[in-house]
Amino acid sequence: MIIAEKKPLPEVLGMLEGSSEVLVLGCRSCTAICLVGGEREAMETCEALALHSEIKDKGWKVRSLTVERACEREFLTPLNGFKGTVVSMACGVGAQVVQEHCPDARVVPGVNTSNMGAPEGTGTFVERCAGCGDCILHLTAGICPIARCAKSLLNGPCGGSQNGRCEVSPDTPCAWDQIVKALERQGRLDLLDANIPPRDWRPSRNGGPRRIVNAEASPGDAQRRWREGE
Amino acid sequence: MSVSRLQEVLDSGRFAVTAEIGPPRSCETERLRETARALKGSAHAFNLTDNQAANVRMSSIASSVICLQEGLEPVMQMTCRDRNRIAIQSDVIGASALGIRNVLCISGDHQMFGDHPQAKNVYDLDSIQELMVLRRMRDDGTNWSGEALPQPPQLYLGAAANPFADPFEFRVTRLAKKIDAGAQFVQTQCVLDIERFKRFMRLAVEKGLHERVHIIAGVIPMRSHKAALFMKNKVAGMSVPDSVVERLRRASDPREEGIRLCVETMQDLGSIRGVHGVHITAIAWEDIIPRLVTEAGIRP
Amino acid sequence: MIVCYCCSRSGVPAALSALEEGGLDDVIVREVPCAGSVERWEVLRSFRQGAEGVLIVGCLLENCAHHYGSEVAARRAVLLERTVQDAGLSKGRVAMVHLAEHQPLRFRRAVEEMRAVIGTAGGQA
Ligand code: SF4
Numbered sequence: 315m316i317i318a319e320k321k322p323l324p325e326v327l328g329m330l331e332g333s334s335e336v337l338v339l340g341c342r343s344c345t346a347i348c349l350v351g352g353e354r355e356a357m358e359t360c361e362a363l364a365l366h367s368e369i370k371d372k373g374w375k376v377r378s379l380t381v382e383r384a385c386e387r388e389f390l391t392p393l394n395g396f397k398g399t400v401v402s403m404a405c406g407v408g409a410q411v412v413q414e415h416c417p418d419a420r421v422v423p424g425v426n427t428s429n430m431g432a433p434e435g436t437g438t439f440v441e442r443c444a445g446c447g448d449c450i451l452h453l454t455a456g457i458c459p460i461a462r463c464a465k466s467l468l469n470g471p472c473g474g475s476q477n478g479r480c481e482v483s484p485d486t487p488c489a490w491d492q493i494v495k496a497l498e499r500q501g502r503l504d505l506l507d508a509n510i511p512p513r514d515w516r517p518s519r520n521g522g523p524r525r526i527v528n529a530e531a532s533p534g535d536a537q538r539r540w541r542e543g544e
Numbered sequence: 545m546s547v548s549r550l551q552e553v554l555d556s557g558r559f560a561v562t563a564e565i566g567p568p569r570s571c572e573t574e575r576l577r578e579t580a581r582a583l584k585g586s587a588h589a590f591n592l593t594d595n596q597a598a599n600v601r602m603s604s605i606a607s608s609v610i611c612l613q614e615g616l617e618p619v620m621q622m623t624c625r626d627r628n629r630i631a632i633q634s635d636v637i638g639a640s641a642l643g644i645r646n647v648l649c650i651s652g653d654h655q656m657f658g659d660h661p662q663a664k665n666v667y668d669l670d671s672i673q674e675l676m677v678l679r680r681m682r683d684d685g686t687n688w689s690g691e692a693l694p695q696p697p698q699l700y701l702g703a704a705a706n707p708f709a710d711p712f713e714f715r716v717t718r719l720a721k722k723i724d725a726g727a728q729f730v731q732t733q734c735v736l737d738i739e740r741f742k743r744f745m746r747l748a749v750e751k752g753l754h755e756r757v758h759i760i761a762g763v764i765p766m767r768s769h770k771a772a773l774f775m776k777n778k779v780a781g782m783s784v785p786d787s788v789v790e791r792l793r794r795a796s797d798p799r800e801e802g803i804r805l806c807v808e809t810m811q812d813l814g815s816i817r818g819v820h821g822v823h824i825t826a827i828a829w830e831d832i833i834p835r836l837v838t839e840a841g842i843r844p
Numbered sequence: 845m846i847v848c849y850c851c852s853r854s855g856v857p858a859a860l861s862a863l864e865e866g867g868l869d870d871v872i873v874r875e876v877p878c879a880g881s882v883e884r885w886e887v888l889r890s891f892r893q894g895a896e897g898v899l900i901v902g903c904l905l906e907n908c909a910h911h912y913g914s915e916v917a918a919r920r921a922v923l924l925e926r927t928v929q930d931a932g933l934s935k936g937r938v939a940m941v942h943l944a945e946h947q948p949l950r951f952r953r954a955v956e957e958m959r960a961v962i963g964t965a966g967g968q969a
């Protein structure tokens with residue numbers, strides 16, 4: 315899922331200058347699960363903004379609303395025609411879809427969207443995938459070196475890997491140490507004998523924003539043109 | 545055929561000596577020239593580091609050229625941290641055009657260690673892929689995308705190896721991978737833990753790697769036990785045995801002891817099967833290099 | 845006004861005994877099943893309803909009726925104290941109190957400490 319982190323309240327307060335109607339929008343999907351942008355957190359932010367407004371006489375009319383998934387417009391109908399300020403507790407994707415849905419609103423981020431990750435124990439979340447667009451997990455024992463190695467190396471651990479830790483921090487496991495050990499356990503170390511040549515990064519962010527078309531579900535260009543009456 | 549003196553020395557089976565020169569922080573060209581002049585003749589070739597430890601310095605290309613002008617043979621280090629494949633190829637073509645032949649391909653220390661931890665890193669390639677790209681330019685006469693190069697760069701390609709990093713056994717495999725990718729010489733992390741280094745070399749020799757690549761073992765002179773402790777605790781990928789720290793701590797003149805230790809290590813390394821040279825890193829103590837090579841009896 | 849969210853196992857009996865002794869007219873007790881169940885938004889809303897300070901009163905850490913509820917509440921109190929400051933109130937307006945049901949004195953002391961905190965800055969400043 316998408317992992318986000320709470321933005322410091324003073325930063326959010328700074329974005330609201332000149333607002334009158336403020337809607338704190340929670341999302342029940344990813345950011346709810348990583349404990350920063352669900353219903354409870356939206357209500358909390360809503361109360362904090364209201365408290366600030368009362369203390370500092372800002373006159374904001376603050377309320378909160380939580381939708382199933384902010385990144386799909388079908389869940390955003392309660393926001394139809396909203397023209398105030400939306401503090402999005404959804405990820406950056408949700409925030410943008412909300413902005414598309416409410417073109418006259420001012421959408422500001424209430425969270426910092428960080429990565430695609432998974433929980434590690436309770437309350438800790440760790441990055442797992444960098445969305446590189448050309449998955450190689452079959453070569454690396456199901457451990458992603460692109461997202462989890464600090465240098466995104468593709469051919470083994472750098473010289474800074476020691477005692478299973480990454481050179482950037484003793485708190486970070488070295489992904490390549492994990493890969494080598496996992497392949498060893500599986501008896502597939504020979505996978506690492508062949509060098510992986512320079513990758514094509516186009517499917518990653520470097521080909522510009524990516525657009526994925528589902529051949530069955532998408533009507534395709536011709537049909538779209540027909541539908542749009544061109 | 546050799547394209548550089550370093551290659552000629554190594555290929556002819558002689559014991560090679562290389563040493564590191566840290567480029568200045570700014571345009572202190574004269575200082576760099578002085579260091580170069582003082583070190584001339586103490587080694588076969590000199591590594592010019594590439595923004596080492598991710599601190600901004602004069603570029604390794606420019607410093608290599610200045611050393612060339614002073615009559616030193618440079619080994620230009622080139623990290624994957626700051627350049628994508630376009631910049632790497634362009635810089636190497638430029639370097640070769642300016643007379644630089646030895647290029648050391650490394651991934652580079654993470655920018656977190658340096659003076660710009662806020663920077664974005666590149667890592668379009670890793671060090672192995674960098675070797676692949678440069679070898680293709682030289683051997684196939686094309687750049688990585690297949691575009692023909694009417695006058696390809698002349699290069700002697702090097703890589704780094706760290707026998708003291710983990711996982712230990714994989715370090716030998718990784719060396720083999722670098723050789724497959726095009727490494728002709730390899731410079732290792734500084735050897736202070738000679739037992740571990742010997743184990744590494746035994747494994748490498750068992751696999752016959754010493755016949756496919758010239759292994760140059762790193763050494764470092766230390767001025768005090770504090771320097772040793774710093775390396776033990778603060779430098780990623782180092783192994784410093786307690787006996788070394790103790791030896792320096794107990795010495796009445798730690799500086800002299802450090803020099804003796806370094807000289808002994810170089811002599812020991814020379815007798816290890818598969819070691820074809822030493823690489824001296826004397827950070828901010830470069831003027832000791834001539835004495836070290838003379839006392840070890842390995843002056844070129 | 846000091847709003848006290850009191851755990852029904854420990855906080856409520858302790859608070860009630862303390863209230864019987866008198867002198868705590870500025871205290872409002874809100875019973876909760878567990879200190880860990882107090883929502884952050886609820887605490888913030890108390891301030892909007894006129895609270896000058898909030899105490900979250902739960903079990904002793906090693907003796908929590910809900911194992912770790914009291915522990916979660918303590919971490920939450922630290923974060924809430926920060927949020928309340930960020931929203932514009934002075935320091936120390938949210939505090940965690942750990943006690944057992946037979947410790948009304950602890951409750952009284954916590955109220956007195958909160959009064960002192962409020963007293964220096966005054967009201968909802
Ligand atoms: S290889 Fe690419 S797609 Fe696969 S997990 Fe890593 S970043 Fe994600």
Ligand code: SF4
Pocket residue numbers: 462463464465466467470471472473474475476479480481482487488489490491
């Ligand atoms: S120590 Fe491991 S995870 Fe860290 S940069 Fe090096 S190879 Fe990558």
